[in-house]
Amino acid sequence: MPKKELVGKVVSNKMEKTIVVAIESRFPHPKYEKQMVKTKKFKAHDEKNECGIGDSVRIQECRPLSKDKTFTLVEIIERSPDAQLKESK
Numbered sequence: 001m002p003k004k005e006l007v008g009k010v011v012s013n014k015m016e017k018t019i020v021v022a023i024e025s026r027f028p029h030p031k032y033e034k035q036m037v038k039t040k041k042f043k044a045h046d047e048k049n050e051c052g053i054g055d056s057v058r059i060q061e062c063r064p065l066s067k068d069k070t071f072t073l074v075e076i077i078e079r080s081p082d083a084q085l086k087e088s089k
Helices: 081-088
Strands: 005-015 018-028 035-045 056-061 069-078
Touching: 005 035, 005 069, 018 056, 018 069, 035 056
Parallel strands: 035 069
Antiparallel strands: 005 018, 005 056, 018 035, 056 069
């Protein structure tokens, strides 16, 4: 069975080797057809502690690493402007 891959933004990186990624899903309201946004947060394993808040990342499903952590970081798609400024200093 293929592993689930999701793309989202990093919301928190305050834990050791763990990031919190917010995934947005858009769908129409069943009755009124207005576009609605639902946000779900997942904890993911970041082995090198390289993600910053606001980065756009791809995470992949894996075996449970802890009670809440069942995803690992695959790649950083785009760095946030704040993270780029801190690296250049």
